[in-house]
Every structure is written in C-alpha cells, then in structure tokens.
Amino acid sequence: MSGRGDDNHKVLDVRGLCTRFFTSAGVARAVDEVALSLQRGKTLGLVGESGCGKSVTALSIMRLVPDPPGRITSGEILLDGQDLASLSEKRMREIRGREVAMIFQEPMTSLNPVFTIGNQLIEAIRVHEDLSKSQARRLALEMLERVGIPNPAERLSNYPHQLSGGQQQRVMIAMAISLNPRLLIADEPTTALDVTVQAQILKLLDELRREFSIGILFITHDMAVIAQTADDVAVMYAGRIVETADVFSLFKAPRHPYTRLLFESIPTEKARGSRLRTIKGTVPPLTHLPRGCNFQKRCPLAIERCIEEDPTLREIAGGHLSACHRAEEVEELMR
Numbered sequence: 001m002s003g004r005g006d007d008n009h010k011v012l013d014v015r016g017l018c019t020r021f022f023t024s025a026g027v028a029r030a031v032d033e034v035a036l037s038l039q040r041g042k043t044l045g046l047v048g049e050s051g052c053g054k055s056v057t058a059l060s061i062m063r064l065v066p067d068p069p070g071r072i073t074s075g076e077i078l079l080d081g082q083d084l085a086s087l088s089e090k091r092m093r094e095i096r097g098r099e100v101a102m103i104f105q106e107p108m109t110s111l112n113p114v115f116t117i118g119n120q121l122i123e124a125i126r127v128h129e130d131l132s133k134s135q136a137r138r139l140a141l142e143m144l145e146r147v148g149i150p151n152p153a154e155r156l157s158n159y160p161h162q163l164s165g166g167q168q169q170r171v172m173i174a175m176a177i178s179l180n181p182r183l184l185i186a187d188e189p190t191t192a193l194d195v196t197v198q199a200q201i202l203k204l205l206d207e208l209r210r211e212f213s214i215g216i217l218f219i220t221h222d223m224a225v226i227a228q229t230a231d232d233v234a235v236m237y238a239g240r241i242v243e244t245a246d247v248f249s250l251f252k253a254p255r256h257p258y259t260r261l262l263f264e265s266i267p268t269e270k271a272r273g274s275r276l277r278t279i280k281g282t283v284p285p286l287t288h289l290p291r292g293c294n295f296q297k298r299c300p301l302a303i304e305r306c307i308e309e310d311p312t313l314r315e316i317a318g319g320h321l322s323a324c325h326r327a328e329e330v331e332e333l334m335r
C-alpha cells in the first residue's frame with residue numbers, strides 16, 4: 001500500500017469498536033466504543049487491570065472472538081486503511097499471520113507439543129509463503145538466529161518442552177515476524193517470565209520493531225513495562241479507553257484518577273519483591289455497568305456528577321485525552 005513509506009502513517013486505526021458477550025447473566029460490554037491509533041514502527045501500550053477487556057480488544061482486531069457467545073457489534077478496524085471488521089473469514093485467514101501476527105503470555109498455548117519446533121516454524125511459513133521446504137527451512141534458521149536462539153539448527157529438531165520459557169517465547173516471536181507482518185499484537189508476552197528474561201525479551205521486541213518497522217500493540221497490566229516499551233499509551237477500564245497520551249505526558253501528568261492509582265502499583269526499587277499495592281475494590285461486572293462513570297465506586301475524586309453523567313473521552317491538552325469529569329484537577333488533588 002502506498003502509505004507504508006510514510007513515517008506518520010497509521011498502521012492500525014480502530015474506531016468505535018464494540019464487542020459484546022451474550023451470556024445467561026446478561027450482555028457483557030467487554031469492549032465499548034474503543035478507539036486506538038498506532039503508527040508504523042511504534043509501540044502502543046494497552047494497560048489496565050485484569051478483566052478490563054485488553055485481550056478481547058486484541059482478539060477483536062484479529063477477528064478471533066469466540067462466537068458464540070461473543071460478537072463484534074460495531075466499529076472499524078483499519079489496517080493500513082483496510083477495514084478488517086468487514087472482511088470475509090477467508091480473506092481474514094490470509095491476513096492473520098501474514099499481515100498481523102500475535103504472541104501470547106503462554107507460548108505453550110500456541111506451540112503444539114507433539115511437533116518439533118522446525119516442523120511448526122517451517123509449516124507456519126509455508127502456509128503463507130510460496131517457498132520450497134528447504135527455502136522455508138533456511139528462513140526458519142535465519143529467524144531463530146535473529147531472535148537469539150543458540151544452535152538454531154539443533155533447535156529445529158527439538159520439541160517445545162525441551163526449551164525454557166524464555167526460549168519458547170523467542171520461537172513464538174521468530175514465528176510471528178518471519179512473514180514480516182506490519183502489526184504485531186503482544187498480549188502480556190513477558191508476564192510468565194522472570195525479570196531478567198523479561199528484560200531480554202522486551203529488548204528483542206524493541207530491536208525487531210525498529211529493524212522491520214513493525215507497529216506493536218503491547219498489552220500489559222504492568223505500568224513499569226509500559227514505561228520501558230511504549231511510545232503511546234491507552235489506559236483501559238471496564239471495556240473503555242479512559243485515558244490516552246504519549247508515554248511522557250501520561251507519566252508526567254496523568255489526567256485520570258484510575259491511571260494515577262495504577263502508578264502506585266509499580267514496585268519501587270526499594271519495595272521490589274514486596275507485595276504490590278493494588279487499587280481498592282473491583283471492576284464492576286461488565287453485564288451490569290452503573291449509570292454515570294464506570295470508576296465512580298472506586299474513585300477518590302468521585303462527586304455527584306460522576307454518578308449521574310457518563311464522562312466521554314475529551315482532549316485535555318494536545319493529544320492527551322481523558323474520560324473524567326475532573327481530569328483538570330487530578331494532578332493537584334492526587335499528588
């Protein structure tokens with residue numbers, strides 16, 4: 001597509017995305033009017049507590065929401081201007097893996113335990129690329145080497161369980177980028193790894209992003225990981241984006257009480273290893289969201305208006321958006 005050479009080019013532009021789960025307990029608004037924008041070669045961090053809709057957002061973009069009970073009910077998912085939400089399943093299968101790839105927290109959920117690494121990597125390449133077996137093998141070796149797997153030729157004949165968690169994740173990354181996708185969705189890819197390995201994997205993803213100009217949608221519940229990886233950040237709460245800004249503005253002056261409280265859950269150097277502070281209370285059930293603001297019951301700044309009126313996402317400063325009636329006061333009142 002012509003726009004790919006342009007550095008300001010949006011690789012992903014999600015607008016008004018709604019995904020619902022139709023359950024016996026009611027309709028869960030797992031993704032509600034979500035808008036996301038990611039530039040080519042940049043990382044957009046999507047952060048929020050467990051159950052706020054991060055993975056369902058990712059699955060919606062991939063068109064992999066389990067149906068039933070789930071369904072995308074409205075919105076556009078523009079990948080280089082092409083709306084994935086309106087594509088046929090056949091066309092979507094060509095795009096998955098080839099143009100948009102995804103890596104998960106547990107590599108073993110995507111790696112098949114009964115086939116060798118080589119078998120899976122070579123097959124994944126050949127599904128999309130018209131290559132001979134030996135050409136695909138060469139590409140697989142090259143990719144394993146690039147992601148830092150020692151003795152790649154030997155590794156091809158290994159089974160997944162013969163690799164460490166960090167190496168399995170490297171294999172998943174090799175598989176994901178071997179077809180040179182324009183968008184990589186990484187859903188908590190380092191959460192299951194220890195801190196040292198986590199840092200190595202984050203560094204690797206960052207190098208690959210630059211080298212191949214891949215846009216990365218990086219999903220995490222960890223603000224410290226956001227600080228290390230993201231150019232821009234979208235904060236999600238109860239199915240909605242409640243704040244979005246570039247990473248510096250967000251850390252310098254958060255404009256939503258929820259974001260401000262998420263910062264307190266970052267372990268400091270001194271407190272590392274001790275229990276993290278978590279935000280009091282729980283996310284309301286997505287089948288029964290309150291009138292007014294979804295965060296009202298847990299919010300230290302909540303006033304009458306927050307119970308009555310649902311706050312919309314609005315611009316507070318250049319490119320910095322917040323869905324809080326008291327966005328302008330957060331900095332002063334929550335020091």
Ligand SMILES: Nc1ncnc2c1ncn2[C@@H]1O[C@H](COP(=O)(O)OP(=O)(O)OP(=O)(O)O)[C@@H](O)[C@H]1O
Pocket residue numbers: 021023028030048049050051052053054055056057066069070221286
């Ligand atoms: N298969 C399903 N059936 C019914 N509801 C679902 C299903 N999958 C997800 N949901 C709903 O969507 C909500 C969001 O789930 P999601 O997996 O996106 O959370 P998350 O932000 O990724 O959390 P975590 O940090 O724990 O991975 C859930 O709280 C649940 O209400």
Ligand SMILES: [Mg+2]
Pocket residue numbers: 054055056187
């Ligand atoms: Mg998740």
